[in-house]
Amino acid sequence: MRVAISTAAAVTLAAGGAFGWYAWNNTSYARRDAARAHAAGYVRRSHTLSSGINLAYAEGPDNGPPVLLLHAQTSAWQTYNRVLPGLARDFHVFAIDLPGHGASSRTPAGYDVHTLTAEVAEFARQVIGQPAIVSGHSSGGLIAAQLAAEFPELVQTVLFEDPPFFSTDPDRAPRTFNYVDLGTPAHEFVHQDVEHDFTNWYLEHNAWIGYFGRSRDRIVSYAKNYRRSHPDRALNLWFAPPRTNEVFAHLNQFDPAFADAFYTFSWQRGFDQAATLSRVHQPAILVHANWRITEAGILEGAMTDEDASRASALMRDCHLERVATGHGFHVEKPAAFVDLMQRLAART
Numbered sequence: 102m103r104v105a106i107s108t109a110a111a112v113t114l115a116a117g118g119a120f121g122w123y124a125w126n127n128t129s130y131a132r133r134d135a136a137r138a139h140a141a142g143y144v145r146r147s148h149t150l151s152s153g154i155n156l157a158y159a160e161g162p163d164n165g166p167p168v169l170l171l172h173a174q175t176s177a178w179q180t181y182n183r184v185l186p187g188l189a190r191d192f193h194v195f196a197i198d199l200p201g202h203g204a205s206s207r208t209p210a211g212y213d214v215h216t217l218t219a220e221v222a223e224f225a226r227q228v229i230g231q232p233a234i235v236s237g238h239s240s241g242g243l244i245a246a247q248l249a250a251e252f253p254e255l256v257q258t259v260l261f262e263d264p265p266f267f268s269t270d271p272d273r274a275p276r277t278f279n280y281v282d283l284g285t286p287a288h289e290f291v292h293q294d295v296e297h298d299f300t301n302w303y304l305e306h307n308a309w310i311g312y313f314g315r316s317r318d319r320i321v322s323y324a325k326n327y328r329r330s331h332p333d334r335a336l337n338l339w340f341a342p343p344r345t346n347e348v349f350a351h352l353n354q355f356d357p358a359f360a361d362a363f364y365t366f367s368w369q370r371g372f373d374q375a376a377t378l379s380r381v382h383q384p385a386i387l388v389h390a391n392w393r394i395t396e397a398g399i400l401e402g403a404m405t406d407e408d409a410s411r412a413s414a415l416m417r418d419c420h421l422e423r424v425a426t427g428h429g430f431h432v433e434k435p436a437a438f439v440d441l442m443q444r445l446a447a448r449t
Contacts, residue, residue: 130343131335131350134182141186143194147204150223154211157204158228161185161194166257166446167233169225170196171241173428174360175283177203177351180238184431187439191446195229197221199241201356212362214372218247225255234445236260238431239403240363243269247372250380258445259385262438263428265403266412267374271366278401280364282308287360299357300336300349301325309348347432378415384448385419386441387412390426403428 142162149155159178168188172180178196188194198205200220201212211217221244225233235256237245242264249256265279274280286306287299296302304310304324310317324336336349362368389409392402404412413421422441424430431438 124339127342127346128337128339131179131182131337131346135179138179138182138185141189143185143189148224148228150220150227152220154200154206154208154220155204156197156200156206156220156224158195158197158224159185161189161192163193164189165192166449167229167231168192168194168442169221169229169233169235170194171221171235171237171244172196172199172202173239173241174279174363175202175348175352175355176238177354179203179351180347180429181431183435184438187435188442191443192234195233197224199244201359203351203354207356207358209356209358212356212359212368214243214247214369218244218251221248222252222255225252229255232257234258234260234442234449236262236442237264238262239264239428240269240368242266243369243372243374246374246377246381249383249385250377253380253382256383257449258383259381260441260445261385261387261412262430263388263390263403264412266378267408268400268404269363269369270374273400274363274366276398276400278308278399281399283360284364287357288364290357291361298328298332299355300352301328303352304336344427344429344432347429374412375415378412381416382418384445385416386422386445387416387419388422388424388430388441390424390428390430 143159145157146160147155147157157178170178170181172178177198181196185194185196199217200206200208232255235245235248237243239262242261245259245261246264249259265277268274268277286303289306290296290299290302304321310320313320324338327336335351335353337346387409389404390402392400392405394400409421413419424434424437426433
């Protein structure tokens with residue numbers, strides 16, 4: 102009996118310890134990642150473009166060729182904190198907040214791929230000053246493609262991290278998860294005047310919250326209470342892993358008009374993706390992460406296999422890299438991301 106009680110107590114303590122570590126990891130990962138990036142020599146800076154737009158960015162030590170990191174929609178440069186220390190060993194990294202994100206200016210009239218790319222190009226000329234190895238995640242990958250095609254003198258090589266090539270076109274976008282989960286709530290938010298906190302609005306109107314079934318209302322209630330108690334902080338769910346919390350990590354600094362531009366298709370007006378990719382002549386790697394088509398016919402993921410193969414074939418010198426991760430490859434597999442960047446550097 103004593104042995105059984107002792108065993109049960111040990112199991113309970115172990116379970117409690119594991120649960121405690123899980124919650125601690127979920128609530129502290131961002132601070133720990135940021136501390137490691139700071140220790141690697143990264144500093145925060147800002148640069149004002151000729152238009153008056155301010156771009157916030159992080160710059161690492163000058164240990165090699167320049168790298169320019171372009172984050173995804175709703176994100177910020179800090180999303181790269183897990184890969185920044187590894188990149189700092191061999192590169193000179195510049196990670197920017199795109200307009201409408203993080204600490205950069207909000208420019209609703211300029212949320213389209215052509216304007217955004219021109220702003221990134223101006224930053225590259227004025228701050229980096231030489232051709233860079235460019236990596237773009239998700240919508241940042243669309244900007245990276247336009248940058249490589251339109252301003253080839255600024256780009257040495259390109260790492261496309263799971264960009265939504267072709268799936269953002271008007272004939273397909275309404276059947277994609279991003280359109281349903283983010284674009285639609287953002288469009289509804291900017292056309293109402295009751296709720297002024299987009300994070301709260303998104304929590305109640307996004308698509309993924311429905312996967313939690315009966316737990317949905319409790320999650321929304323917890324999140325809203327957190328936002329009331331910490332209005333200046335990013336939302337953090339202690340019961341959700343880092344890759345889930347990354348969805349909210351920078352939402353409090355995000356301009357929903359950026360996502361609305363995807364909903365209305367003004368973001369890519371005049372953007373022929375096939376023609377653009379055919380003009381990408383630099384060595385490139387296209388990372389393609391997990392995807393599926395739901396029973397409702399919604400694409401969960403950035404691209405289908407057909408999309409990825411088509412995009413890769415259109416570029417002059419592109420290697421297609423399939424990875425068994427979610428959309429945030431650099432968050433889930435930071436060492437593999439750094440390795441791909443080093444492989445690209447070897448081809449310059």
